[in-house]
Each structure stands twice: as C-alpha cells, then as structure tokens.
Amino acid sequence: MNTKHILVLFAFLLAFTSCEENKERSITLAQPEIYNVTNLKANSFKIEYTQIVNAQSYEISLATDESFTELVSPYESVSVKDDNYSFTDLQANQTYYVRVTAEYQELRSESSVAEKVTTLVADDVEPDTALKEVAESFHVGMAVITERLNGTHHEIYQREYNQITAEWEMKMNIMYPTEGRYDFTAADQLVDYAEANGMRIHGHALIWHAATPTWVEDFAGTDEEFETMVEDYIKTTVSRYKGRIVSWDVVNEAVNDSNGELRNTVFLQRMGADYIQKCFQWAREADPDVLLFYNDYNLCWDQTKLGTVLNLIDDFQTNNVPLDGVGFQMHISYNGPSKARIAENTKLVTDKGVLLHYSELDVKVNPDNDISELTEERAFAQKDKVTEVVEIYNAIPEGSKFALTIWGLRDNESWIPNQQGHADWALFYDEDFNIKKAHTGFLEGLE
Incomplete structure (x- = not known):
C-alpha cells in the first residue's frame, strides 16, 4: 500500500471516529412512561411501558416507599430489553412503587414517574385492620x-x-x-x-x-x-x-x-x-x-x-x-x-x-x-x-x-x-x- 492510500485510509478512519463521537454526544433518552399494569394478583403483577428511541435497555426498580429508599429484593435494579416486566413472589395486599429508567451505554434517562401498585388480598385472607x-x-x-x-x-x-x-x-x-x-x-x-x-x-x-x-x-x-x-x-x-x-x-x-x-x-x-x-x-x-x-x-x-x-x-x-x-x-x-x-x-x-x-x-x-x-x-x-x-x-x-x-x-x-x-x-x-x-x-x- 503506497503512501497515498495510507493517507486516504487514515482520513476515512478519522472521519468515521469523529462521526461516532458526534453521534454519542447527540443521543438523548426520553423519560419512559408506565402506561399499564396488568395481571394484578395477590403476589404478582406486570407493567408495560413506552419504548424509548435509542434505548439499549431499561432499568426496573421496585420499592415499598415512593422515595425508593426501601427497595425490594431482588428488584433493586433489574436490567431488561423488553417493554414489559413481571414481578413475582410479592406480598399480598402490599403497596409497591415501581419506576423505569432508559439506558444507552453510560447514558441514563430521567426515571419514569413512580407507579403505585397495591397487590390483591390473598385468596381466603382479608385484611385484619381493626x-x-x-x-x-x-x-x-x-x-x-x-x-x-x-x-x-x-x-x-x-x-x-x-x-x-x-x-x-x-x-x-x-x-x-x-x-x-x-x-x-x-x-x-x-x-x-x-x-x-x-x-x-x-x-x-x-x-x-x-x-x-x-x-x-x-x-x-x-x-x-x-x-x-x-x-x-x-x-x-x-x-x-x-x-x-x-x-x-x-x-x-x-x-x-x-x-x-x-x-x-x-x-x-x-x-x-x-x-x-x-x-x-x-x-x-x-x-x-x-x-x-x-x-x-x-x-x-x-x-x-x-x-x-x-x-x-x-x-x-x-x-x-x-x-x-x-x-x-x-x-x-x-x-x-x-x-x-x-x-x-x-x-x-x-x-x-x-x-x-x-x-x-x-x-x-x-x-x-x-x-x-x-x-x-x-x-x-x-x-x-x-x-x-x-x-x-x-x-x-x-x-x-x-x-x-x-x-x-x-x-x-x-x-x-x-x-x-x-x-x-x-x-x-x-x-x-x-x-x-x-x-x-x-x-x-x-x-
């Protein structure tokens, strides 16, 4: 390969790298929205949320408080690629809060508005509130x-x-x-x-x-x-x-x-x-x-x-x-x-x-x-x-x-x-x- 070809290849690689850097700098992630809660039962439920352009994955978090200081294991930070997620093995008649965050490499969107979900009363078990x-x-x-x-x-x-x-x-x-x-x-x-x-x-x-x-x-x-x-x-x-x-x-x-x-x-x-x-x-x-x-x-x-x-x-x-x-x-x-x-x-x-x-x-x-x-x-x-x-x-x-x-x-x-x-x-x-x-x-x- 002569010097001319090397210079052309170098210029191409430089331009490609510059484009990729500009692309990364220009990527933004919108805030996801939880738009549906389905399959609500005593110990489980499913959420559906909007797909976000450029998102590679979504982080799902579940807590028992709206400030997310009381995270629920094993749902502290779950990474998924789909636009829905199911929670299982939960407590009956318990109020939970769930949020979704879009991810692209190191980039993270603003988290969704926390969705409040209360699981159903278990079969044959009614709340004992006085x-x-x-x-x-x-x-x-x-x-x-x-x-x-x-x-x-x-x-x-x-x-x-x-x-x-x-x-x-x-x-x-x-x-x-x-x-x-x-x-x-x-x-x-x-x-x-x-x-x-x-x-x-x-x-x-x-x-x-x-x-x-x-x-x-x-x-x-x-x-x-x-x-x-x-x-x-x-x-x-x-x-x-x-x-x-x-x-x-x-x-x-x-x-x-x-x-x-x-x-x-x-x-x-x-x-x-x-x-x-x-x-x-x-x-x-x-x-x-x-x-x-x-x-x-x-x-x-x-x-x-x-x-x-x-x-x-x-x-x-x-x-x-x-x-x-x-x-x-x-x-x-x-x-x-x-x-x-x-x-x-x-x-x-x-x-x-x-x-x-x-x-x-x-x-x-x-x-x-x-x-x-x-x-x-x-x-x-x-x-x-x-x-x-x-x-x-x-x-x-x-x-x-x-x-x-x-x-x-x-x-x-x-x-x-x-x-x-x-x-x-x-x-x-x-x-x-x-x-x-x-x-x-x-x-x-x-x-």
Missing part, C-alpha cells in the same frame, strides 16, 4: 352476651370495637324477672367488662314488647299501679348505671309494620298512647346526662313506619320530651334495600337534628334460601352492601354521628338462621373466627 382504628368520627359497636367475653371473642372485641351493646341481657325479662325482685347480675358484668376494656356501653332495651316478663303481661293491679311499677323499673335501672352507661334504647320496636300505628302492647293498653313519652321522661329524670334513643327495624326502607317515627320526633321536640337519637336496626339483605333508599331515609332523620345509631347491622346473603353454602358471588355482594352502608353513615353530619353497631361476631352466632328457619351467613366473621369480605367492605366504606 374497624375502630379507621372509623375516626364514630364508634364501632358489637352486640355481646356474657358467656362470650373471653378467649378469642375477647381478643377480637378488644382489637376491633370501642362500644358494646347487650344483645339480650339488659332487657326487662332478664333484669326484672319477677315482681319485686331485680337481677342485674348479667348487666353488671357487661358494664364492668366495658369499663375494664375502655369501651362505651349502650343499654338495650328498657321497654320491648318481646322481652316483657310474664308477670308484667299479667299484672293484676290497676293501670295507675302498672304505670308506677314501670316508672320504678326505669328509674331503678337507669340510676343504677348513671355515669357508666353512655346511652339507652328506652323503647324498642313500638310501631307496627303494616300501618305505622303503635303496636298493641301491654304498655299501650295500660298506660295510654303517651307511654313512650313517659318512659323517656322517667329515664331523663334518673340520669340527666345519658343519651336516650328510640330504636326500630325497617326504618331504612319502610316509609310508613319511618313516618310515624318522624312524627314522634316532632312531637317530642315540640313538647320538650327528651329524645337524643334514633336507632336504625339495619337488618338488611345483600340485594336490598337500595343505597339510595337507605341514604334518603337516613337524611330524613338527621335533618331533625338528632343522633343516628345504625344499631344492629347484619346483612343476609340467603333470604330466599337459594344457596346451601356461602358462595363467592354472595360474599362479594354482601361486602358491597356493607360498603354502601358505611359510606352512607360516614357521610352524615358530624353532629348526627353516634355509632355503627354490628349485631354479632360470627355467622353461627347470628339470630338470623333461627329466625329464617334456614342457613345464612350475615356477619363479619365465619364460625372459625376468620375475617370475611363483609369486614373488608366496612373498611372500604371509609376510604
């Missing part, structure tokens, strides 16, 4: 009986709830079983339990036709003597727990289903149509500070019954009869009543300026006896209905909030199967104390 910890503006209650105040029941009560209601041991047939003899054994135990565990207790219920002792039904004295007996019972009971019980259902279920008229009970027969007002006045005289409630079922959808209760509120307010709140029992089903109807009836009460207690919540999943076991479809439907209920209650005016009480802990302890005559799974825990989707629905109603 209800009372997330319900910041109202108390979360549980219906209890004395024989279930220890063991796993106690552990769950302590963790989940900050209010209890006596399911049946603070009713007249238990506390005043025979004429002239009171028995506050169970009631005392429940009040002591609440105080020892930092819980409020709601008294339920002073007057209820279905828990009236036989001797009261057959009372042989005059109407005046009957009224004096009821006054003595209410004042004796309420004053016994003065300053210890936060609230009482003074009268329970006094309105008929069919026509909205007062139920034809022994109290109506012996004391007259104003017996409810008298009971509230006696309770107030016994404890000036306790909150007094009227409690009934179907109020969240039965317009006739609710109309009677609204009239009762108006009458009480006009005549300065003490009434602090109304209890909606909330024995409902997965398929009704509608969210709109519950919200409408709720507002009709809160517009009166009184407290509202969702007092006995359970959600039937088998009202028509068409399933023999709790199906996944019904479990999700129950969860959705609970979410609706909590959303409605959480949205009412702060001055109307009191508590949302669940009527029992485990499905097998519910009153509903016995009342219906067939199986149902209406509560938040199954018979093995496993948390159900209904519990998750409560949490989601507060989001």
